Amino acid sequence: MRRLVVSLLSIAVGLGAVAVWLGTGPETAAQEAETEGAGCIACHEKLNPGLVQQWRDSKHAKAEPKRVECQTCHGDDHTGADDAEKARTPTPKTCKKCHFKQVRQFNKGKHALAEATAHAIPMTANQPDSVQKAACLGCHSIGKKWEDGSVGKCDSCHTRHLFSAEEARQPEACETCHMGEDHSQYEMWRSSKHGVIHATDGGSGRAPVCQTCHMQEGDHEVMTGWGFLALRLPVPDEQWTADTMTIVRAIGPWGQDEAGMEERIGAIKALKLARLDQESFDETRAKMIKVCATCHSESFGREHLENADEVIRETTHVMAEAVRVIEKLYEDGILPLTADGPKHPDLLLFYDSPTEIEQELYRMFLFHRQKAFQGAIHANPDYMHWYGWGPMKSSFQRIKEMAVEYRKRYGKK
Numbered sequence: 001m002r003r004l005v006v007s008l009l010s011i012a013v014g015l016g017a018v019a020v021w022l023g024t025g026p027e028t029a030a031q032e033a034e035t036e037g038a039g040c041i042a043c044h045e046k047l048n049p050g051l052v053q054q055w056r057d058s059k060h061a062k063a064e065p066k067r068v069e070c071q072t073c074h075g076d077d078h079t080g081a082d083d084a085e086k087a088r089t090p091t092p093k094t095c096k097k098c099h100f101k102q103v104r105q106f107n108k109g110k111h112a113l114a115e116a117t118a119h120a121i122p123m124t125a126n127q128p129d130s131v132q133k134a135a136c137l138g139c140h141s142i143g144k145k146w147e148d149g150s151v152g153k154c155d156s157c158h159t160r161h162l163f164s165a166e167e168a169r170q171p172e173a174c175e176t177c178h179m180g181e182d183h184s185q186y187e188m189w190r191s192s193k194h195g196v197i198h199a200t201d202g203g204s205g206r207a208p209v210c211q212t213c214h215m216q217e218g219d220h221e222v223m224t225g226w227g228f229l230a231l232r233l234p235v236p237d238e239q240w241t242a243d244t245m246t247i248v249r250a251i252g253p254w255g256q257d258e259a260g261m262e263e264r265i266g267a268i269k270a271l272k273l274a275r276l277d278q279e280s281f282d283e284t285r286a287k288m289i290k291v292c293a294t295c296h297s298e299s300f301g302r303e304h305l306e307n308a309d310e311v312i313r314e315t316t317h318v319m320a321e322a323v324r325v326i327e328k329l330y331e332d333g334i335l336p337l338t339a340d341g342p343k344h345p346d347l348l349l350f351y352d353s354p355t356e357i358e359q360e361l362y363r364m365f366l367f368h369r370q371k372a373f374q375g376a377i378h379a380n381p382d383y384m385h386w387y388g389w390g391p392m393k394s395s396f397q398r399i400k401e402m403a404v405e406y407r408k409r410y411g412k413k
C-alpha cells in the first residue's frame, strides 16, 4: 500500500514537472485537482476569498491522506448561485464522524445546556425577537439545538473556517461571552496575578489560563461545582441551607401555583441552575485542586478555594436577608403595587422587575453578588471587594431604607 502511494506520488510529481515544462505551472495543476468534482473552491474563491483562505490554512485542508473538503461538511447538492439553499449546514453530528470524543464530552457539559437555559427563563420571551437574537442567543447559541437533534456550536471557540485548536486555547476565545456585569471572569482573570503573568510572560504557560483550569487535558465537558449562581445543596450548616432556600424560592416562583412551582424545580434540576448533590462537587473540587498543585502546594490551592466557599456563604446570607425584606413586603400586602403583579419577589425577572426596590434586588443579585464570589474564586481582590462585596452591602442598605419608605407610602391604614 505504502509503496503504491509512493509510486503514485512520483507519477504526480512527474506530471507536475511536465506541466511546468509545458508552461501551465504547478499552481494551476493543484487548483484543477481542488476543483475536481464539486467546484466549490473555484467559485467561492471569487465570492469569499477570505473564507477559502482560512480553509486553506486549516488542518482540514492539510489533512493526510485525505483533506476535509467543503463538501465533506456542506454536502454536494448545491452547485451554483441558484441553489444555495441546498448547501447543508454542518452540525456537531457532522463533526462527530471524525471527532467523536470532543462531541461526546461537549454534550455532557454545561455549554450543551446553554440555549435551553436561556429559553427556560420566562423573561426571555418578553424581549423582542431581535433583542433575543442579538443578545441572549449571541452567547447562548454555544448550546444551539439543531433539527437533527445534535447540540452545540463548535465554532464558538475555534471559529470557521480555520477550526484551530491553538485559537481555542487562548483565553480570548472565552472572552466574548465570559465578560461583563454578571460573569466578568475574563476581566477578573486578566487583572489577577495569573492574567498579568500570562501577559508579561507572553503566554509562556507559567500562569494558568481559563482552559488550564476548566478544560483540563482538552476535556470539552465544562462544569464547575458551584455553577453560575453559586447555589447548591447540601451546604455545611443550617443557616447557610436556609439562606440558599430563600434565594431558590426567589428564583423559583416563575410558575406561581403548585404545579408551576414543581415544573420550575424540575427545570432548575435538569438545567443544573442549582447543584443538588455532594459527589459531583467533591469530584470537581478534587480535580481543580490537582491543577493548582501543578504550580502551588496542594494546601495553598485548597485554602484559597475554601476561603472562596466562605465568601459564598457570606454573600448568600446578605442576599437572603435582602430577599426576606422584600418577601415581608409581599406578606404584609404592601407589594405588589398592581393587581397583576407577581406574588413573590422574582429574581429572574431581571430588569423587568416591577418596582424600584426589586430592581435594586436584581442588581444586588446579578451584578454585585456575582462579582463578589467570582472575584474571590478567580483570585481578584479588587473585583471581590470594590465591584462585589462593597456594592452588595450598599445595595442592602438602600433596600432596607426603601422598604421603610414603601411601608409609609403604600401601607394600608
Ligand code: HEC
Pocket (backbone or CB within 6 Å): 038, 039, 040, 041, 043, 044, 047, 070, 071, 074, 075, 076, 077, 078, 079, 080, 081, 082, 084, 085, 087, 088
Ligand atoms: C458557481 C458558483 C458556486 C459553486 C460551484 C458553489 N457555490 Fe456555494 N454558493 C454560491 C453562491 C452565489 C452562494 C450564495 C451566497 C450568498 O448568499 O451571498 C453560495 C452559498 C453557499 C453556502 C451558504 C449557504 C447558506 O445557506 O447561506 C455554502 C455553505 C456553500 N455555498 C458551499 C458550497 C459548497 C460546499 C460547494 C461545492 C459542493 C459550493 N458551495 C459550490 C456559489 C457557488
Ligand code: HEC
Pocket (backbone or CB within 6 Å): 040, 041, 044, 051, 052, 055, 060, 068, 069, 070, 071, 072, 073, 074, 089, 090, 091, 153, 155, 160, 161, 163
Ligand atoms: C469542517 C467543516 C467545514 C468545512 C470543511 C467547510 N465548512 Fe463552511 N461552514 C462550516 C460551519 C460549521 C459553518 C457555520 C454553520 C452555521 O452555524 O450556520 C459554515 C458556514 C459556511 C458558509 C456560510 C456562512 C459564512 O460564514 O459565510 C459558507 C459560504 C461556507 N461555509 C462555505 C464553505 C466553503 C466554500 C468551504 C470549502 C472551502 C467550506 N465551507 C468548508 C463548516 C465547514
Ligand code: HEC
Pocket (backbone or CB within 6 Å): 059, 060, 063, 064, 068, 072, 073, 090, 091, 092, 094, 095, 096, 097, 098, 099, 154, 155, 158, 163, 164, 165, 166
Ligand atoms: C471527515 C473527517 C472530519 C470532519 C467531518 C471534521 N473534521 Fe476536524 N479534523 C479532521 C482531521 C483529519 C483533522 C486534522 C488532525 C490532525 O492534523 O491532527 C481535524 C482537525 C480539527 C481540529 C484541530 C485543528 C488544530 O488546530 O489542531 C479542530 C478544532 C477540528 N478539526 C474541528 C472540527 C469541527 C468543529 C468539525 C465540524 C464542523 C470538524 N472538525 C469536522 C477531520 C474532520
Ligand code: HEC
Pocket (backbone or CB within 6 Å): 117, 118, 119, 121, 123, 124, 127, 135, 136, 137, 138, 139, 140, 176, 177, 178, 179, 180, 182, 183, 227, 228, 229, 271, 272, 273, 274
Ligand atoms: C455576553 C454573553 C451573554 C449574553 C448576552 C447573555 N448571556 Fe446568559 N450567560 C452567559 C454566560 C457566559 C453564562 C454562564 C456564566 C457563568 O457560569 O458564570 C450565562 C448564564 C446564564 C444563565 C444561568 C445558567 C445557569 O446554569 O445558571 C441564564 C438563565 C442566562 N444566562 C440567561 C440569559 C438570558 C435570558 C439572556 C438574554 C436576556 C442572556 N443570558 C444573555 C452569557 C451571556
Ligand code: HEC
Pocket (backbone or CB within 6 Å): 092, 095, 096, 099, 102, 103, 106, 111, 142, 152, 153, 154, 155, 156, 157, 158, 165, 166, 168, 169, 170, 211, 215, 217, 218, 219, 220
Ligand atoms: C469552549 C470552547 C470550545 C468549544 C465550544 C469547542 N472546543 Fe474544541 N477545543 C477547545 C480547546 C481549548 C482545545 C484545545 C485543547 C488542548 O489541546 O488542550 C480544543 C481542541 C479541539 C480539537 C483538537 C483535539 C486535539 O487533540 O488535537 C478538536 C478536534 C475539537 N476541539 C473539536 C471540537 C468540536 C467537534 C466541538 C463542538 C462539539 C468543539 N471542539 C467545541 C475549545 C473548544
Ligand code: HEC
Pocket (backbone or CB within 6 Å): 110, 111, 113, 114, 115, 117, 118, 138, 139, 140, 141, 142, 156, 157, 168, 173, 174, 175, 176, 177, 178, 210, 211, 214, 215, 222, 223, 224, 225, 226, 227, 228, 271
Ligand atoms: C459563545 C459564548 C461562549 C464561549 C465562547 C464560551 N462560553 Fe462558557 N458558557 C457560555 C454560556 C452561555 C454558559 C452557561 C451555560 C448555561 O446556560 O447553562 C457557559 C458556561 C460555562 C461554564 C460552566 C459554569 C457552570 O455553570 O458550572 C464554564 C466553566 C465555562 N463556560 C467556561 C468556558 C471557557 C473556559 C471558555 C473558553 C475556552 C468558554 N466557556 C467559552 C458561553 C460561552
Ligand code: HEC
Pocket (backbone or CB within 6 Å): 171, 174, 178, 183, 185, 186, 187, 189, 190, 194, 208, 209, 210, 211, 212, 213, 214, 224, 225, 226, 227, 228, 284, 285, 288, 305, 373, 374, 377, 378
Ligand atoms: C486557576 C484556575 C482558574 C482559572 C485560570 C480560571 N478559572 Fe474559572 N473557576 C476556577 C474555579 C476554582 C472555579 C470555581 C469552581 C467551583 O465551583 O468549585 C471557577 C469558576 C468559574 C465559572 C463558574 C462561575 C464562577 O465564576 O464561579 C466560570 C464560568 C469560569 N470559572 C470561567 C472562567 C473563564 C472564562 C476563565 C478565563 C478568563 C477562568 N474561569 C479562569 C478556576 C479558574
Ligand code: HEC
Pocket (backbone or CB within 6 Å): 193, 194, 197, 205, 206, 207, 208, 212, 213, 288, 289, 291, 292, 293, 294, 295, 296, 300, 301, 302, 304, 305, 379
Ligand atoms: C500554571 C501554573 C499555575 C497554576 C495551575 C495555578 N497558579 Fe496560581 N499562581 C501562579 C503563579 C506563577 C503565581 C504568582 C506567584 C507569586 O505571586 O509570586 C500565582 C499566584 C496565585 C495567587 C495570588 C498570589 C499569591 O501568592 O497569593 C493565588 C491566590 C493563586 N495563584 C491561586 C491559585 C489557585 C487557587 C489555583 C488552582 C485553582 C492556581 N493558582 C493555579 C501559577 C499557577
